[in-house]
Amino acid sequence: MTNESARAFVPGHVTGFFSVHEAEDPEQAGSRGAGLTLSEGATIEVERAAETGMQLNDDFAAIEAVTRVLDALDAEARVTVRTDLPVSAGFGVSGAAALGTALTANRVFECGLSENELIAIAHAAEVEAGTGLGDVVAQARGGVPIRLDPGAPEYNRMDGVPARTRVEYLTLGERPTAEVLSGDTRGLSEVGVDMLVSLVEKPTLPSLMAASRKFAEVAGLLTPEVRAVIEDVQAEGGEAAMAMLGETVFALGTGLTDAGYDARACETHPAGATLEVE
Numbered sequence: 001m002t003n004e005s006a007r008a009f010v011p012g013h014v015t016g017f018f019s020v021h022e023a024e025d026p027e028q029a030g031s032r033g034a035g036l037t038l039s040e041g042a043t044i045e046v047e048r049a050a051e052t053g054m055q056l057n058d059d060f061a062a063i064e065a066v067t068r069v070l071d072a073l074d075a076e077a078r079v080t081v082r083t084d085l086p087v088s089a090g091f092g093v094s095g096a097a098a099l100g101t102a103l104t105a106n107r108v109f110e111c112g113l114s115e116n117e118l119i120a121i122a123h124a125a126e127v128e129a130g131t132g133l134g135d136v137v138a139q140a141r142g143g144v145p146i147r148l149d150p151g152a153p154e155y156n157r158m159d160g161v162p163a164r165t166r167v168e169y170l171t172l173g174e175r176p177t178a179e180v181l182s183g184d185t186r187g188l189s190e191v192g193v194d195m196l197v198s199l200v201e202k203p204t205l206p207s208l209m210a211a212s213r214k215f216a217e218v219a220g221l222l223t224p225e226v227r228a229v230i231e232d233v234q235a236e237g238g239e240a241a242m243a244m245l246g247e248t249v250f251a252l253g254t255g256l257t258d259a260g261y262d263a264r265a266c267e268t269h270p271a272g273a274t275l276e277v278e
Contacts, residue, residue, distance in 0.1 A: 011271075015244040016035050016036075027152040054081070055078075069098050079097070098136060119140045163268075165252050226248075
Protein backbone atom coordinates (compact mmCIF):
# COMPACT_ATOMS: atom_id res chain seq x y z
CA MET A 1 0.00 0.00 0.00
CA THR A 2 1.35 3.41 -0.98
CA ASN A 3 1.62 6.00 1.77
CA GLU A 4 0.63 9.55 0.87
CA SER A 5 2.11 10.85 4.13
CA ALA A 6 4.11 9.74 7.16
CA ARG A 7 5.17 11.20 10.51
CA ALA A 8 8.18 10.78 12.77
CA PHE A 9 9.27 12.07 16.17
CA VAL A 10 12.86 13.15 16.67
CA PRO A 11 14.11 14.09 20.15
CA GLY A 12 15.72 17.45 20.77
CA HIS A 13 19.45 17.43 21.51
CA VAL A 14 21.63 19.73 23.59
CA THR A 15 25.40 19.44 23.22
CA GLY A 16 27.56 20.13 26.26
CA PHE A 17 30.91 20.14 24.45
CA PHE A 18 32.29 19.18 21.06
CA SER A 19 35.26 19.21 18.71
CA VAL A 20 35.07 19.88 14.96
CA HIS A 21 36.43 17.32 12.49
CA GLU A 22 36.46 18.33 8.84
CA ALA A 23 36.56 16.03 5.81
CA GLU A 24 35.90 16.35 2.09
CA ASP A 25 33.19 13.70 2.36
CA PRO A 26 30.37 15.16 4.50
CA GLU A 27 29.53 11.66 5.74
CA GLN A 28 33.00 11.45 7.30
CA ALA A 29 32.96 15.01 8.66
CA GLY A 30 31.29 15.87 11.94
CA SER A 31 32.07 16.27 15.60
CA ARG A 32 33.05 14.42 18.71
CA GLY A 33 31.39 15.36 21.97
CA ALA A 34 28.50 14.63 24.29
CA GLY A 35 25.10 15.91 25.33
CA LEU A 36 21.53 14.98 26.19
CA THR A 37 18.61 14.01 23.95
CA LEU A 38 15.28 15.37 25.13
CA SER A 39 11.74 14.06 25.41
CA GLU A 40 10.72 17.39 23.89
CA GLY A 41 11.59 17.33 20.22
CA ALA A 42 10.07 17.76 16.79
CA THR A 43 7.31 15.98 14.90
CA ILE A 44 7.95 15.88 11.17
CA GLU A 45 5.28 15.08 8.60
CA VAL A 46 6.05 14.49 4.93
CA GLU A 47 3.29 14.48 2.30
CA ARG A 48 3.53 13.85 -1.41
CA ALA A 49 3.24 17.16 -3.30
CA ALA A 50 3.58 18.60 -6.78
CA GLU A 51 6.40 20.81 -5.54
CA THR A 52 8.49 20.99 -2.39
CA GLY A 53 7.39 23.27 0.44
CA MET A 54 8.28 23.59 4.12
CA GLN A 55 6.56 24.85 7.23
CA LEU A 56 8.00 25.28 10.73
CA ASN A 57 5.12 25.43 13.20
CA ASP A 58 2.77 28.02 11.68
CA ASP A 59 5.30 29.75 9.44
CA PHE A 60 6.67 28.97 6.02
CA ALA A 61 10.33 28.04 6.28
CA ALA A 62 13.38 27.26 4.18
CA ILE A 63 15.46 24.67 6.02
CA GLU A 64 18.48 23.94 3.84
CA ALA A 65 19.22 20.59 5.46
CA VAL A 66 15.66 19.42 4.68
CA THR A 67 15.96 20.53 1.06
CA ARG A 68 19.22 18.59 0.74
CA VAL A 69 17.59 15.45 2.17
CA LEU A 70 14.71 15.65 -0.30
CA ASP A 71 17.15 16.22 -3.17
CA ALA A 72 19.18 13.17 -2.11
CA LEU A 73 16.01 11.07 -2.12
CA ASP A 74 14.71 12.65 -5.35
CA ALA A 75 11.47 13.52 -3.57
CA GLU A 76 8.99 16.37 -4.01
CA ALA A 77 7.12 16.81 -0.74
CA ARG A 78 5.44 19.13 1.67
CA VAL A 79 7.36 18.99 4.96
CA THR A 80 5.77 20.21 8.18
CA VAL A 81 7.93 20.50 11.30
CA ARG A 82 6.22 21.10 14.63
CA THR A 83 8.17 21.74 17.80
CA ASP A 84 7.82 23.51 21.14
CA LEU A 85 11.60 23.86 21.39
CA PRO A 86 13.23 27.25 20.76
CA VAL A 87 14.80 27.58 17.31
CA SER A 88 18.46 28.62 16.85
CA ALA A 89 19.05 28.15 20.56
CA GLY A 90 21.03 24.91 20.72
CA PHE A 91 18.31 22.23 20.61
CA GLY A 92 19.08 20.57 17.28
CA VAL A 93 15.84 21.54 15.54
CA SER A 94 17.50 21.60 12.11
CA GLY A 95 18.99 18.15 12.69
CA ALA A 96 15.62 16.85 13.85
CA ALA A 97 13.97 18.23 10.72
CA ALA A 98 16.57 16.63 8.46
CA LEU A 99 16.45 13.23 10.17
CA GLY A 100 12.65 13.21 10.42
CA THR A 101 12.38 14.10 6.75
CA ALA A 102 14.73 11.30 5.76
CA LEU A 103 12.79 8.69 7.75
CA THR A 104 9.35 9.78 6.58
CA ALA A 105 10.25 10.43 2.94
CA ASN A 106 11.81 6.98 2.74
CA ARG A 107 8.43 5.51 3.72
CA VAL A 108 6.26 7.77 1.55
CA PHE A 109 8.40 7.44 -1.59
CA GLU A 110 9.33 3.80 -0.97
CA CYS A 111 13.05 4.49 -1.29
CA GLY A 112 13.98 1.20 0.33
CA LEU A 113 16.88 2.54 2.37
CA SER A 114 18.05 1.32 5.78
CA GLU A 115 18.13 3.37 8.98
CA ASN A 116 21.89 3.92 8.77
CA GLU A 117 21.63 5.01 5.14
CA LEU A 118 18.93 7.55 6.06
CA ILE A 119 20.90 8.81 9.06
CA ALA A 120 23.90 9.25 6.75
CA ILE A 121 21.84 11.30 4.29
CA ALA A 122 20.48 13.53 7.06
CA HIS A 123 23.91 13.93 8.68
CA ALA A 124 25.55 14.88 5.38
CA ALA A 125 22.75 17.37 4.67
CA GLU A 126 23.29 19.07 8.04
CA VAL A 127 27.06 19.23 7.56
CA GLU A 128 26.73 20.70 4.06
CA ALA A 129 24.15 23.22 5.27
CA GLY A 130 26.51 24.31 8.06
CA THR A 131 23.81 23.97 10.69
CA GLY A 132 25.17 21.05 12.71
CA LEU A 133 27.88 18.44 12.99
CA GLY A 134 26.67 15.87 15.49
CA ASP A 135 22.99 16.39 16.27
CA VAL A 136 21.64 13.90 13.74
CA VAL A 137 23.64 10.89 14.92
CA ALA A 138 22.88 11.75 18.56
CA GLN A 139 19.16 12.14 17.85
CA ALA A 140 19.14 8.82 16.03
CA ARG A 141 20.64 7.11 19.10
CA GLY A 142 18.79 8.81 21.98
CA GLY A 143 19.72 8.72 25.66
CA VAL A 144 22.84 10.60 26.79
CA PRO A 145 25.01 10.05 23.71
CA ILE A 146 28.78 10.30 23.57
CA ARG A 147 30.18 10.77 20.07
CA LEU A 148 33.58 9.06 20.21
CA ASP A 149 34.35 9.41 16.51
CA PRO A 150 32.82 11.84 14.00
CA GLY A 151 30.65 11.19 10.97
CA ALA A 152 27.71 9.15 9.80
CA PRO A 153 27.08 5.57 11.05
CA GLU A 154 29.51 3.95 8.60
CA TYR A 155 32.36 5.97 10.10
CA ASN A 156 31.42 7.09 13.62
CA ARG A 157 31.60 5.38 16.98
CA MET A 158 28.99 6.05 19.66
CA ASP A 159 28.69 5.36 23.38
CA GLY A 160 26.55 6.87 26.10
CA VAL A 161 26.17 7.72 29.76
CA PRO A 162 23.88 5.02 31.26
CA ALA A 163 21.47 7.38 33.00
CA ARG A 164 18.09 9.09 32.74
CA THR A 165 17.22 12.41 34.30
CA ARG A 166 14.81 15.31 34.45
CA VAL A 167 16.11 18.29 32.48
CA GLU A 168 15.25 21.97 32.79
CA TYR A 169 16.20 24.63 30.28
CA LEU A 170 16.10 28.39 29.93
CA THR A 171 16.72 30.20 26.64
CA LEU A 172 18.05 33.75 26.77
CA GLY A 173 18.35 34.38 23.04
CA GLU A 174 19.42 33.01 19.66
CA ARG A 175 22.86 32.15 18.36
CA PRO A 176 22.88 30.61 14.85
CA THR A 177 25.17 27.58 14.74
CA ALA A 178 26.60 28.55 11.35
CA GLU A 179 28.06 31.76 12.79
CA VAL A 180 30.32 29.83 15.16
CA LEU A 181 31.13 26.89 12.87
CA SER A 182 32.19 29.21 10.04
CA GLY A 183 34.97 30.71 12.18
CA ASP A 184 38.30 29.30 13.39
CA THR A 185 37.39 26.28 15.53
CA ARG A 186 40.88 24.85 16.15
CA GLY A 187 41.27 26.10 19.72
CA LEU A 188 37.70 25.16 20.56
CA SER A 189 38.26 21.66 19.21
CA GLU A 190 41.39 21.09 21.29
CA VAL A 191 39.40 21.81 24.44
CA GLY A 192 36.56 19.58 23.22
CA VAL A 193 38.87 16.59 22.76
CA ASP A 194 40.24 17.07 26.30
CA MET A 195 36.70 17.16 27.71
CA LEU A 196 35.79 13.98 25.82
CA VAL A 197 38.75 12.18 27.38
CA SER A 198 37.65 13.30 30.85
CA LEU A 199 34.06 12.10 30.30
CA VAL A 200 35.12 8.72 28.91
CA GLU A 201 37.24 8.20 32.03
CA LYS A 202 34.18 8.87 34.21
CA PRO A 203 30.94 8.53 32.19
CA THR A 204 28.44 10.07 34.63
CA LEU A 205 26.00 12.96 34.43
CA PRO A 206 27.97 15.16 36.91
CA SER A 207 31.11 14.51 34.86
CA LEU A 208 29.27 15.52 31.67
CA MET A 209 28.06 18.76 33.26
CA ALA A 210 31.49 19.62 34.67
CA ALA A 211 33.15 19.00 31.29
CA SER A 212 30.48 21.11 29.57
CA ARG A 213 31.02 24.05 31.91
CA LYS A 214 34.78 23.91 31.50
CA PHE A 215 34.45 23.69 27.72
CA ALA A 216 32.23 26.77 27.49
CA GLU A 217 34.63 28.71 29.73
CA VAL A 218 37.94 27.73 28.12
CA ALA A 219 36.60 27.86 24.54
CA GLY A 220 35.42 31.44 25.12
CA LEU A 221 31.76 30.73 24.32
CA LEU A 222 30.29 31.61 27.70
CA THR A 223 28.35 34.88 27.70
CA PRO A 224 27.88 36.99 30.87
CA GLU A 225 24.13 36.32 30.94
CA VAL A 226 24.55 32.55 30.65
CA ARG A 227 27.37 32.56 33.19
CA ALA A 228 25.20 34.35 35.75
CA VAL A 229 22.40 31.77 35.45
CA ILE A 230 24.82 28.82 35.74
CA GLU A 231 26.40 30.35 38.84
CA ASP A 232 22.96 30.86 40.39
CA VAL A 233 22.15 27.18 39.86
CA GLN A 234 25.48 26.09 41.32
CA ALA A 235 24.93 28.33 44.33
CA GLU A 236 21.83 26.25 45.09
CA GLY A 237 23.80 23.02 44.73
CA GLY A 238 22.55 22.26 41.23
CA GLU A 239 24.20 21.18 37.97
CA ALA A 240 23.91 23.45 34.93
CA ALA A 241 25.80 24.17 31.70
CA MET A 242 25.50 26.05 28.42
CA ALA A 243 23.95 24.40 25.38
CA MET A 244 26.15 24.36 22.29
CA LEU A 245 25.50 26.38 20.30
CA GLY A 246 22.94 28.73 21.75
CA GLU A 247 22.15 31.24 24.45
CA THR A 248 20.59 28.47 26.52
CA VAL A 249 21.23 27.03 29.98
CA PHE A 250 20.27 23.43 30.70
CA ALA A 251 20.22 21.93 34.17
CA LEU A 252 19.66 18.55 35.76
CA GLY A 253 16.68 17.86 37.99
CA THR A 254 15.16 21.07 39.37
CA GLY A 255 18.34 23.11 39.17
CA LEU A 256 16.90 26.16 37.43
CA THR A 257 13.65 26.12 39.40
CA ASP A 258 15.56 25.90 42.68
CA ALA A 259 17.56 28.95 41.62
CA GLY A 260 14.34 30.93 41.09
CA TYR A 261 14.05 30.75 37.30
CA ASP A 262 10.88 30.09 35.32
CA ALA A 263 12.26 27.19 33.29
CA ARG A 264 10.76 24.57 31.01
CA ALA A 265 11.16 20.94 31.97
CA CYS A 266 11.37 17.60 30.18
CA GLU A 267 13.41 14.40 30.49
CA THR A 268 16.18 12.69 28.64
CA HIS A 269 14.73 10.62 25.81
CA PRO A 270 15.58 6.91 26.14
CA ALA A 271 15.11 6.13 22.44
CA GLY A 272 16.18 7.76 19.23
CA ALA A 273 14.08 9.04 16.35
CA THR A 274 10.99 6.94 15.63
CA LEU A 275 8.44 6.62 12.86
CA GLU A 276 4.77 6.59 13.80
CA VAL A 277 2.88 3.35 13.24
CA GLU A 278 1.41 3.11 9.76
